[in-house]
Amino acid sequence: MTSPTSLTPDEVAHLAGLARMSLTDSELARYAGQLDQILHAVDRVGEVAADDVPPMSHPQPLVNVWRKDEVTPGLTAEQVLAGAPAAEDERFRVPRILDGE
């Protein structure tokens, strides 16, 4: 059982950071209240005594679905890069990965 403590804007900022979204202060304040309200509502899942109940991740009992090991046509590099915000030398061009020197 959990009982979520109230989310602070700082905690929401941490979540937003994990999810790679830079939010404004007014967004953080608003989401803190709303997420808190939603978390209290969904907390009801803890009311069901379910230690002996197996978790269900998926509606169909499918395991190890493989296709035949046959070559099928794929997309060309040109087709794939056509939708990219930036491309160079037949590759995606991305901002720098490392900071400083």
Next chain:
Amino acid sequence: MNASADSMHLTSRTATELAAAIAAGDVSARQVTDAHLARIDAVDEGIHAFLHVDYDGARAQADAVDAKRAAGDTLGPLAGVPVALKDVFTQQGIPTTAGSRILEGWRPPYDSTVVTRLRNADCVILGKTNMDEFAMGSSTEHSGYGPTRNPWDTDRIPGGSGGGSAAAVAAFEAPLAIGTDTGGSIRQPASVTGTVGVKPTYGGVSRYGLIALASSLDQAGPCARTVLDAAHLHAALAGHDPKDSTSLDVAVPDVVSAARRADVRGMKVGLVKQLSGEGYQAGVSQRFDEAIEILRELGAEPVEVSCPNFEYALAAYYLILPSEASSNLARFDGMRFGIRVGDDGDANVEEVMSRTRAAGFGDEVKRRIMLGTYALSSGYYDAYYGQAQKVRTLIARDFDAAFNEVDVLVSPTAPTTAFKLGEKLDDPLAMYLNDVATIPVNLAGNAAMSLPIGLAPEDGLPVGLQIMAPSMADDRLYNVGAALETALTDRWGHLLIEEAPAL
């Protein structure tokens, strides 16, 4: 007959009638397509069902059908019938946004399997329909491109997330549309627009090329104005696809024959106790009770059934869905497709990703991504995501027990008729409650339909009834739905949608 009366005539016909008329040569596919494009031009400014209309592509597809027919080639079962496509499916070369600004301008390099199947059936794809961003919502107000309006009352919501598809069908802009249903996004829009919508069994229709919201819940299905039309589209879409590893490799239930059978004699119909009473609008409950009486008169046996864990379905859903969504939406990072914001040559990749996602995602998407991030974080995983998965098992068991007693289950599709635009926009929890009756089916993975059963006396707006069937017994939905539809249209003298105000 003058040209405009003639095209009105074509847009008011069912898909089944149009397919027969085209096959018989009474009308060309091109005439049918032009009539629907003209209807879109005439009414869509006020409805905003479409995000993109593919005039040239649709006409070319229609001309190809006419050429095939002239050459004596075999035609698909829906040859020449126009279809509106929810903007969550990839269609090669056609703008595809999933209702999000983050994908603005993206043109996919490949077709989804749903599009491939539509092409194989010789359907004509008119364009892409509006939706809540990434299918998160019950009103289309969360679209990054502005809301769709309900053809019954343009101050009201058309439901969501597939409000564009439902409104296109209800406004006679298309006889058929494709939707996706993760928590009710086909059925709830059908309910509030007086149309028919079906969520097939999970795995019944391929998800290849469907931009994922929650992979274990998403399912594509048909939107139409009649049960038989929905059955024809369902049959065209369904079946195993090796490109989707969750696609079921089993025979597709014969939904078209079931819709033609329309015989409920001797069937046991379970009324779900937990999906009625408090929280349901008076006129919704009244029309529901009347529909049950009709089923009884037709020879079915209504019985009350208890599904005690349905009470926890909404809570489990709003943990499982955001968890899966937060993971699925990680791919929208501004690197490979869609927009990129703030790449000033100085900012590093993480900063650019964060700026892009902050600018490209709307309010509800940000909210659910953070909810999912929270539910999956260490320390909370077991109490939230883990516990929700156990509730999911209990809900599936409730369905199993119920289907040991009855052939189908029924409930109102949504607790209320269409509400006003803006009414629930600032209250996420109130918005989520619209899906209280539709969510259990998505969690368990079985099949369900919504069909219109009348207008609520207090507001004159459509009410939908939900029929739920076991996994891969989708045919039962069509049998029961068609029986009820026939009895109701006999009483009214026409389909309910014909009572919608002229646009």
